[in-house]
Amino acid sequence: MDYRPALWDGSDPLYAPNTARTKDWLYWKPTKKFVDAGFPKIPRRLPGRIGDGNDAMRAQLAREYTREMLRWFDSAEPKIEPGSWKHLIAAYLTDDFSPFQDLKENTKAEYRRNMTRWEEAIGTALVRDGTLPEIKGWQRAMATNGRSAAYQKRQFTALRILISYGVSTHFEGAKAAEDVVRKIRVKGVRARAISPTxxxxxxxxxxxxxxxxxxxxxxxxxxxxxxxxxxxxxxxxxxxxxxxxxxxxxxxxxxxxxxxxxxxxxxxxxxxxxxxxxxxxxxxxxxxxxxxxxxxxxxxxxxxxxxxxxxxxxxxxxxxxxxxxxxxxxxxxxxxxxxxxxxxxxxxxxxxxxxxxxxxxxxxxxxxxxxxxxxxxxxxxxxxxxxxxxxxxxxxx
The missing domain is CATH 1.10.443.10 (Intergrase catalytic core)
Structure with a gap:
């Protein structure tokens, strides 16, 4: 997207790039190019209501947010590879329509921990490359590293949730990964047999x-x-x-x-x-x-x-x-x-x-x-x- 000179010089005080109206509110939203590169997708609601006479103030904030996004993209900070597991995880955690947003805060914290572990382990790999030998290898690596059956079960449950979200959003490779994960059996954890009298x-x-x-x-x-x-x-x-x-x-x-x-x-x-x-x-x-x-x-x-x-x-x-x-x-x-x-x-x-x-x-x-x-x-x-x-x-x- 090409931005007008007013983005930088303020020549048009009402120029409000990357904004969209929802009822009486104005939101600033990053564009797809930057979201795919890893910029947070969460929209920002600009203060006040449309028609309250503060359009110039909201436009100024929109320009500031846009310049912040462009500086982030031009920085040396590593970007998220489109189609990678890190990309899918970021989408699951930040998309406003993701089922993750409907979870309670304590459950969100648990899910974030599980997703962070997957991101650290496989984040740079592409989802479409998730073959049976590849994903089965992740499970074996957990066992080799001494991870308990409970840990493995918990992490693969999180992976299935993530992949299911990818399938629902037509993320590249998610459907094939779902078919592969269905073939992988992760041993369940034996239920506690303790019952106090x-x-x-x-x-x-x-x-x-x-x-x-x-x-x-x-x-x-x-x-x-x-x-x-x-x-x-x-x-x-x-x-x-x-x-x-x-x-x-x-x-x-x-x-x-x-x-x-x-x-x-x-x-x-x-x-x-x-x-x-x-x-x-x-x-x-x-x-x-x-x-x-x-x-x-x-x-x-x-x-x-x-x-x-x-x-x-x-x-x-x-x-x-x-x-x-x-x-x-x-x-x-x-x-x-x-x-x-x-x-x-x-x-x-x-x-x-x-x-x-x-x-x-x-x-x-x-x-x-x-x-x-x-x-x-x-x-x-x-x-x-x-x-x-x-x-x-x-x-x-």
């Missing part, structure tokens, strides 16, 4: 109470009796600009808040974060069924019943690491085996319900799983079920 969880809760950490005891009780993920109790800190509770450039989300609990502490309403898009209806928990849980909530004074339910002594919600650290501390005090992790609490609750006689559909609903197969992965006591069936069969013999 009610007695073990009760012992950890007691250890927290003995340490006067009643807030952690309440949080773990909520996880156990309501079969909630830890993130849906304590919440999590995410990178981003969202408003609300903020700390060190992050915002708090997904945890329990007092507006989810009725004033008389009889009902708790919560839409679990992981399935809020596919199962948007809130779950309604009858707290009258769990008197101990209700008593713990009642111990919190009325003036403190605002904002997040589970907070530290300074009033700030817990981080994931701090929550896991406290679980390990009280697990040790309770003399519960080290192989019991905080993340196993949910599986323990599901298996506790199964032993109590809950049907499979009831287990699925309690866990708020969209698919019954997901609930199956939480069932730890398969051997117990097998022997129960043998016992039932021998009785009829």
């Amino acid at each position: 009610e007695a073990q969880i009760a012992a950890i809760i007691k250890a927290a109470d003995d340490a006067k950490d009643h807030m952690f005891a309440l949080g773990l009780s909520l996880q156990w009796w309501l079969t909630l993920r830890a993130v849906d109790v304590r919440g999590q800190w995410l990178a981003g600009d969202a408003s609300g509770i903020r700390k060190n450039g992050k915002y708090w989300a997904d945890g329990l808040t007092w507006d989810m609990i009725d004033r008389d502490l009889t009902v708790l309403r919560k839409t679990p974060s992981k399935t809020e898009e596919v199962l948007p209806d809130e779950l309604v928990y009858d707290l009258m069924l769990v008197p101990d849980l209700r008593r713990r909530l009642a111990d919190i004074s009325n003036e403190n019943r605002v904002g997040p339910v589970i907070v530290q002594r300074n009033g700030v919600p817990y981080s994931k690491r701090r929550w896991a650290t406290l679980f390990a501390r009280y697990r040790k005090s309770a003399k519960v085996p080290n192989h019991i992790w905080c993340m196993d609490t949910r599986a323990g609750a599901i298996n506790h319900a199964k032993r109590a006689g809950a049907s499979h559909i009831e287990l699925q609903h309690q866990a708020n799983h969209a698919q019954a197969s997901t609930t199956d992965r939480y069932i730890r006591e398969r051997s117990t079920s097998v022997n129960k069936v043998i016992q039932l069969r021998t009785r009829t013999g």
Whole structure:
């Protein structure tokens, strides 16, 4: 694209190159040539609204952004080779219509890490050159370098997501690469077979109470009796600009808040974060069924019943690491085996319900799983079920 002299000398104060209007706003967008070379594709919204009398100011910014893009292209900085894996990764991470933009911030961070590893390993190679020997060689290189089966599975899952995006955007070579990856089997990771018992969880809760950490005891009780993920109790800190509770450039989300609990502490309403898009209806928990849980909530004074339910002594919600650290501390005090992790609490609750006689559909609903197969992965006591069936069969013999 040829730019007018006004780009450099400002002879036309209303000259606004590379701009496009969307409703009442004006956006500056880099051209395809520079995006293909690696310049960030994300458009920049120019301040104000069209018709507010600030057209000259927006035009000046558009010229500045355009000059910045041209200087970047003329610099010695290495460019992205069109058609390369690095090019595809950049498109997946920056295109405004990429499914990546719809992910939650913590998931985006994980995906970026996975994509960065692929970029470092194969970024300069062309997607169209991804033959079976080539891609199979990447898998073997991971194994040779001591990468675990879990790492390999995670990275090839990320690669499949990336290639699928390339196919949807008709990226050169993506369809052929997709056909190749389908032929590559990456060994799955064996699911955890650990399921804490009610007695073990009760012992950890007691250890927290003995340490006067009643807030952690309440949080773990909520996880156990309501079969909630830890993130849906304590919440999590995410990178981003969202408003609300903020700390060190992050915002708090997904945890329990007092507006989810009725004033008389009889009902708790919560839409679990992981399935809020596919199962948007809130779950309604009858707290009258769990008197101990209700008593713990009642111990919190009325003036403190605002904002997040589970907070530290300074009033700030817990981080994931701090929550896991406290679980390990009280697990040790309770003399519960080290192989019991905080993340196993949910599986323990599901298996506790199964032993109590809950049907499979009831287990699925309690866990708020969209698919019954997901609930199956939480069932730890398969051997117990097998022997129960043998016992039932021998009785009829």
